[in-house]
Amino acid sequence: MSVKYNGKHLAKFIRPEEYDAIFPQVELAHQQLESRSGAGNDFLGWLDLPVNYDKEEFARIQQAAAKIRADSDVLLVAGIGGSYLGARAVIEAVKGQFHNEVEDGLKIYFCGNTISPTAINDIISLTKGKRFSINVISKSGTTTETALAFRVLRKLLEDAVGPEEANKRIYATTDRSRGTLKQLADAQGWPTFVVPDDVGGRFSVLTAVGLLPIACAGIDIAALMQGAADAREEFSVCSKDNDAYRYAMTRNILYRKGKVVETLTAFEPDFTMMNEWYKQLFGESEGKDQKGLMPTSCIFSTDLHSMGQFLQDGSRTMFETYVDIKAPRQDYFIPALEGNFDGLNFLADQNMSIVNRKAMEGTILAHNDGGVPLGLIEVDCLDAYNVGSLIYFFWKACAVSGYLLSVNPFDQPGVESYKKNMFALLGKPGYEAQKAELEAKLNG
Numbered sequence: 113m114s115v116k117y118n119g120k121h122l123a124k125f126i127r128p129e130e131y132d133a134i135f136p137q138v139e140l141a142h143q144q145l146e147s148r149s150g151a152g153n154d155f156l157g158w159l160d161l162p163v164n165y166d167k168e169e170f171a172r173i174q175q176a177a178a179k180i181r182a183d184s185d186v187l188l189v190a191g192i193g194g195s196y197l198g199a200r201a202v203i204e205a206v207k208g209q210f211h212n213e214v215e216d217g218l219k220i221y222f223c224g225n226t227i228s229p230t231a232i233n234d235i236i237s238l239t240k241g242k243r244f245s246i247n248v249i250s251k252s253g254t255t256t257e258t259a260l261a262f263r264v265l266r267k268l269l270e271d272a273v274g275p276e277e278a279n280k281r282i283y284a285t286t287d288r289s290r291g292t293l294k295q296l297a298d299a300q301g302w303p304t305f306v307v308p309d310d311v312g313g314r315f316s317v318l319t320a321v322g323l324l325p326i327a328c329a330g331i332d333i334a335a336l337m338q339g340a341a342d343a344r345e346e347f348s349v350c351s352k353d354n355d356a357y358r359y360a361m362t363r364n365i366l367y368r369k370g371k372v373v374e375t376l377t378a379f380e381p382d383f384t385m386m387n388e389w390y391k392q393l394f395g396e397s398e399g400k401d402q403k404g405l406m407p408t409s410c411i412f413s414t415d416l417h418s419m420g421q422f423l424q425d426g427s428r429t430m431f432e433t434y435v436d437i438k439a440p441r442q443d444y445f446i447p448a449l450e451g452n453f454d455g456l457n458f459l460a461d462q463n464m465s466i467v468n469r470k471a472m473e474g475t476i477l478a479h480n481d482g483g484v485p486l487g488l489i490e491v492d493c494l495d496a497y498n499v500g501s502l503i504y505f506f507w508k509a510c511a512v513s514g515y516l517l518s519v520n521p522f523d524q525p526g527v528e529s530y531k532k533n534m535f536a537l538l539g540k541p542g543y544e545a546q547k548a549e550l551e552a553k554l555n556g
């Protein structure tokens with residue numbers, strides 16, 4: 113098994129005929145993707161990426177990762193949005209949230225994804241007395257958060273090791289030929305890696321954008337690609353039994369019934385950043401033209417103690433999708449406690465994964481009884497292969513789901529609005545006209 117979609121807890125909410133009714137639209141979406149004739153068709157590079165990638169660059173990524181792991185204590189990865197989330201999501205899913213603390217060797221910290229002065233100061237502190245390298249990731253090369261962090265980190269590195277050595281420790285992942293970062297990288301002689309023209313940020317984790325940091329974490333990127341390649345094969349069939357399409361249909365059937373929020377949930381904290389990646393993937397792909405499901409996320413049982421009440425009993429506007437991870441990265445055997453002071457000996461003499469699974473099953477039944485439609489995405493475990501499969505499953509489902517919604521799933525026109533306002537308020541040359549207007553609104 114790679115990734116499966118299990119709809120057994122949806123029976124009360126969706127009739128089989130509803131899948132029959134929507135399936136012709138799936139067939140159209142499938143045909144538009146395959147023939148590359150639908151909206152956003154110049155951003156479909158991800159479709160064949162698991163098999164059709166630059167093998168020479170892939171080898172260079174592995175070599176660069178080996179060098180960084182050998183000559184650095186710390187790797188600072190500067191990037192935001194699609195140039196950040198996928199790499200961190202895969203690393204934490206496969207290696208765990210505490211990989212930096214638990215494992216010896218290279219520590220990997222992500223930055224350039226915020227304008228918080230506190231965050232950049234903390235990152236600077238983390239480099240004190242350490243040999244470090246930088247991977248700056250920006251397709252455009254002009255993203256404020258990333259560029260701002262990078263100018264600080266580059267200076268830090270040059271001050272620490274001198275400009276010549278710094279040039280050997282900066283790795284730029286950016287456009288193949290255009291943009292300020294590409295120009296700078298070429299001028300300084302930094303090793304560069306490519307964000308392909310036809311791959312958007314949220315579909316870029318299997319390019320150098322994600323692969324270099326992931327390889328630096330010691331993860332087998334060939335296995336990651338193989339998992340995605342096998343999922344590509346499996347989810348390329350135009351059938352009602354295609355699980356990626358079944359998930360896409362379910363989302364849209366429920367959306368049309370007024371379920372406007374999806375909560376993606378895993379009973380595994382290591383999935384936290386995968387949740388964040390999913391939110392960008394579906395949020396940027398579908399949230400446009402005043403339409404779209406709002407993607408939200410939970411980690412259970414943690415969030416059952418905060419969001420559990422709402423999900424059980426609040427307004428019935430959402431459905432849940434659980435990522436059912438069949439085997440944890442590590443299990444733990446619960447011993448019996450002499451005297452049973454905490455009253456928990458009924459949980460003893462078994463693996464903690466059993467307790468976690470019973471918590472999941474109990475929650476599914478309770479939320480279902482509370483009126484929450486609930487689907488399961490089943491995956492064997494969170495190793496590199498299966499995470500690769502999951503990524504492709506979500507991509508394919510998202511593309512079809514976006515077409516079912518009649519939006520272009522591959523653009524993100526809305527993200528520019530805040531940037532324009534920010535630049536105007538900060539007095540960026542060229543934005544003078546908007547500045548006074550915005551300040552008048554702020555001062556009310």
Ligand code: PA5
Pocket residue numbers: 192193194195249250251252253254255258312313314396524
């Ligand atoms: O999905 C997207 O396109 C965005 O999230 C971008 O990846 C993000 O804004 C970073 O852009 P860039 O890589 O140009 O710095």
